[in-house]
Amino acid sequence: MSNHQAWLPLINFIRQHYGVAEGLIPLHAPCFDEAEKRLVVDCIDSTFVSSVGQYVTEFEQTVAEFTGAKHAVAVVNGTMGLYLALKVVGLQPNDLVLTQSLSFVATANAIKMHQADPVFVDVERETLGLCPDSLNAFLAEQTQLKNGQCIHRQTGRVIRACVPMHTLGFPARIDQILEICNQYHVALVEDAAESLGSFYKAQHTGTFGKMGVFSFNGNKVITTGGGGMLITDDTELARHAKHLSTTAKIPHAWLFEHDEAAYNMRMPNLNAALGLAQMQKLPAFLAEKHQLAQAYQQSPGLVMIKQPKNAQANYWLNALQCESEVERDAFLELCNGQNIQARPLWTPMHQLPIYADCLRSELPNTEWLAALVVNLPSGVKCHD
Numbered sequence: 001m002s003n004h005q006a007w008l009p010l011i012n013f014i015r016q017h018y019g020v021a022e023g024l025i026p027l028h029a030p031c032f033d034e035a036e037k038r039l040v041v042d043c044i045d046s047t048f049v050s051s052v053g054q055y056v057t058e059f060e061q062t063v064a065e066f067t068g069a070k071h072a073v074a075v076v077n078g079t080m081g082l083y084l085a086l087k088v089v090g091l092q093p094n095d096l097v098l099t100q101s102l103s104f105v106a107t108a109n110a111i112k113m114h115q116a117d118p119v120f121v122d123v124e125r126e127t128l129g130l131c132p133d134s135l136n137a138f139l140a141e142q143t144q145l146k147n148g149q150c151i152h153r154q155t156g157r158v159i160r161a162c163v164p165m166h167t168l169g170f171p172a173r174i175d176q177i178l179e180i181c182n183q184y185h186v187a188l189v190e191d192a193a194e195s196l197g198s199f200y201k202a203q204h205t206g207t208f209g210k211m212g213v214f215s216f217n218g219n220k221v222i223t224t225g226g227g228g229m230l231i232t233d234d235t236e237l238a239r240h241a242k243h244l245s246t247t248a249k250i251p252h253a254w255l256f257e258h259d260e261a262a263y264n265m266r267m268p269n270l271n272a273a274l275g276l277a278q279m280q281k282l283p284a285f286l287a288e289k290h291q292l293a294q295a296y297q298q299s300p301g302l303v304m305i306k307q308p309k310n311a312q313a314n315y316w317l318n319a320l321q322c323e324s325e326v327e328r329d330a331f332l333e334l335c336n337g338q339n340i341q342a343r344p345l346w347t348p349m350h351q352l353p354i355y356a357d358c359l360r361s362e363l364p365n366t367e368w369l370a371a372l373v374v375n376l377p378s379g380v381k382c383h384d
């Protein structure tokens with residue numbers, strides 16, 4: 001499909017679905033009603049809008065329960081959540097971290113903030129997530145175990161962690177990735193920023209590795225304005241993450257004593273109030289997003305990315321696979337020209353000058369997907 005005529009049914013479908021005849025149709029707008037207002041106003045009325053308050057704990061408990069994780073730690077945003085997760089699993093300056101080039105820049109930035117460097121391995125065309133075979137090949141060919149650590153032979157640097165990302169909410173083959181990470185003594189941290197509500201083999205994404213990290217930015221499945229959360233089954237990692245995110249203060253009624261040089265990364269109570277209200281709606285959001293995904297998938301002539309085998313995707317963003325880069329660009333031009341927000345995937349990290357010098361394996365699938373895939377409007381409709 002390369003001429004504009006062929007795309008018109010899709011454009012009409014999107015306009016009809018959202019009930020917007022002419023105005024802007026955003027890629028993924030948040031949806032609030034009285035329930036959010038009630039909790040946020042209640043939070044304001046309580047005066048506990050900041051670092052103290054019950055909503056943070058309630059929001060953490062709700063997310064832990066939903067995902068089946070033992071512990072959850074709310075933080076200021078997903079990027080800092082990834083940074084903190086890498087910190088508590090022991091990432092050191094000069095270490096290497098295996099990850100995918102096909103991701104939002106925050107994944108690589110969280111590694112770089114530790115003065116460590118990402119190593120890019122390829123993704124799969126089917127899942128859009130880190131490819132277990134590419135990961136295994138890199139580790140088998142370029143590393144050796146020394147004193148229980150995975151050493152990159154050529155540079156002598158420690159490969160401390162692996163951060164796969166559940167791209168657009170499509171679960172990666174995370175059980176295989178975990179097995180490989182365990183075999184090579186590499187800590188698995190899941191970038192689950194996009195995958196709240198996505199399951200692999202009936203287990204929630206983010207609960208396979210040592211830690212998983214969600215984002216509640218305004219465009220994600222649910223939002224707290226800005227925010228993030230770490231989940232883990234490891235009581236000590238959870239305790240340490242919470243401690244570091246809250247200035248490492250030793251609990252005391254009036255004394256200010258701190259036992260580590262730490263951070264202020266806590267999520268304000270005001271944001272947590274919004275998040276708690278959003279969590280109540282998550283099941284309804286997911287059901288509606290599945291319906292929209294079905295409708296896109298049933299549109300004649302469209303090649304849509306579908307949830308992989310054994311997986312239940314949240315369909316955060318629906319993904320259309322174009323036939324060529326030229327066709328993709330024409331489609332983006334047409335949609336955006338008509339006030340419908342469609343966008344390509346991210347420019348792969350290894351193609352950004354800031355990450356061009358990083359170690360990497362061959363990335364054919366990364367480049368193929370980045371050239372062809374377009375995200376279509378995927379937010380839920382806001383019923384008033």
Ligand SMILES: *Cc1c(COP(=O)(O)O)cnc(C)c1O
Pocket residue numbers: 077078079080103104106107165191193194215216217227228
């Ligand atoms: C949104 C996102 C993040 C980080 O989110 P913020 O909350 O905006 O800091 C990290 N990784 C991926 C893949 C994301 O999509």
